[in-house]
Amino acid sequence: EVQLVESGGGLIQPGGSLRLSCAASGFTVSSNFMSWVRQAPGKGLEWVSVIYSGGSTYYADSVKGRFTISRDNSKNTLYLQMDSLRAEDTAVYYCTSLYGDFVFDHWGQGTLVTVSS
Amino acid sequence: SYELTQPLSVSVALGQTARITCGGNKIGNKNVHWYQQKPGQAPVLVIYRDNNRPSGIPERFSGSNSGNTATLTISRAQAGDESDYYCQVWDGSTHVIFGGGTKLTVL
Secondary structure: EEEEEEEOOOEEEOOOOEEEEEEEEEEOOOHEEEEEEOOOOOOOEEEEEEOOOOOOOEEEOOOOOOEEEEEEOOEEEEEEEOOOOHHOEEEEEEEEEOOOOOOEEEEOOOEEEEEOO | OOOEEOOOOEOOOHHHOOEEEEEOOOOOOOOOOOEEEEEOOOEEEEEEEEOOOOOOOOEEEEEEEOOOEEEEEEOOOOOHHOOEEEEEEEOOOOOOEHHHEEEEOOH
């Protein structure tokens, strides 16, 4: 059974940095496409970033240059490094696996990031 | 940039058929995926590539896509179907787009 468990969320001041982690079990992160999707409080879903099995990465325009997606194959873990955080980055961040034309098939339970002074 | 438009809310009587639309320019030329999200929970894939159900999703859930509108249809609606529903497409390059979401109420 595929399981994705996020951690690392919390309260951070504007301009600060935070690293989210997503520990996977039941499948191999490095062999799959992985993504982060976020949801601001009371709002809809917003795609953030993807890392392909070959290592290529892509980002939403709203986070490009500030966020970095990566993985540690030895730990079977996905990461999202978030720098220069803004109030509008406040959201629940979900780790997801995907295939084909961005079919998000497995989701973690999410971790809440609050950017506030 | 590409946009997807969903109604904010849809209501359906218990046991009847609910239809949730997702509008986009020539969306019929794209593959549309649908997700169900209950309060406090992560989204769950219910339809992929317009009209395919993942294992474990009831046959009551179906989808269609043509022209400028994709539709998620829920037959014989149950109280447990009350959720937010999101449509989603990939633009074929570097962008993933979600609709704004529709709150389904079962009366």
